[in-house]
Amino acid sequence: MPPQILAVGNLKGGTGKTTLAVNLAAELAGKRKVHLVDADAQESATEWFQLDGGLPFTCEALPLDDPGEAAGWIARITTNPADLVVVDLPPHTGAATAAALILADLFLVPIGPSTLDIRAAAKALDMLTEAREAREDGKPAALLILSKVDRRTAAGREIEAALHEMGEPVGPMVGLRSAFVDAASGGSWIGAYAPRSVAHQEIATLAAVAARILKGKKHGTA
Template sequence: MPGSLSAYLSQVEEDGADYVVIDTPPHAGGTIDAAIRAADLVVIPIRPGPFDINAAAGTVGIMKQTGRPGIFVLSQVAAVGPEGDDTAAVLQELYPDVPVAKARLGQRKAFMQALISGQAITEFDRPSSKAVGEIKALFREVRSRL
């Protein structure tokens, strides 16, 4: 898989792509290592709670080994409650060199419905929706770090 990733990235560069997003499972072995090595920025989605916080250790370890920068993005954050802020605080304590994005993705049905329909949230939902606003804010923040 890492060899095909390299070929794919060469092809999209030739094709003039501005951005390439590589989505990997958190424990993908050589695939995640190759993706991180190729990344200009590693975006690590984190759902509030201990499971995703613990799962981030492997990714952050590879980032440190490869010298690649990253950013945590809180995802599926409940509209009410301290879990998002608590998770951000724990991440900053455990991984002070990896910032937590200001932009957060809420726990919204629209995100799942867009996924099921095979569309991006900006295609699925109205431009003024909270979900579209959140994803646009995240894109601006990620783009500013590239």
């Protein structure tokens, strides 16, 4: 049985894609066998994994720059023996993002608190719409994730309101927390580095929502 596929992408760097992909993969690995595909040529997720901090999933670097190699890339992902493949995408509208949208069951779009992030997300959603039209199965489901947000700031509060106008469900937010950086520095993830912390609870909440969507249940907080 092919694995379910969760892709994490936005068309802008610095939105927290890799932080979200690695921590979500680790949290979701508590209940299923998870494989992380690092499709970003910068290979940040792979480097994180190679710090050997005991991340509870398998990982491989699998960039896709040449659309001509897409069939092999797709086959490699869809035949992975894991229950769930998490794909960390590069920050551009290249072949990897397009292929992931064609494969994914769920597309998570982390969006930081800036208008540039919102604009990039809007472009990603255009691509998402195109993929849904091509697939004709209504997939992938999508979830906008307010990322790296300091809710104490006006920008943080306003950006959350803006997300709700983008036409896709908005998931639980993930705050701007130094614990994420500290965990990554040691090659670990938030649930191992700071269990039961607020940061861990945010990831656990988001993972629960993602798992629910992957099971085919609607997300009710849009």
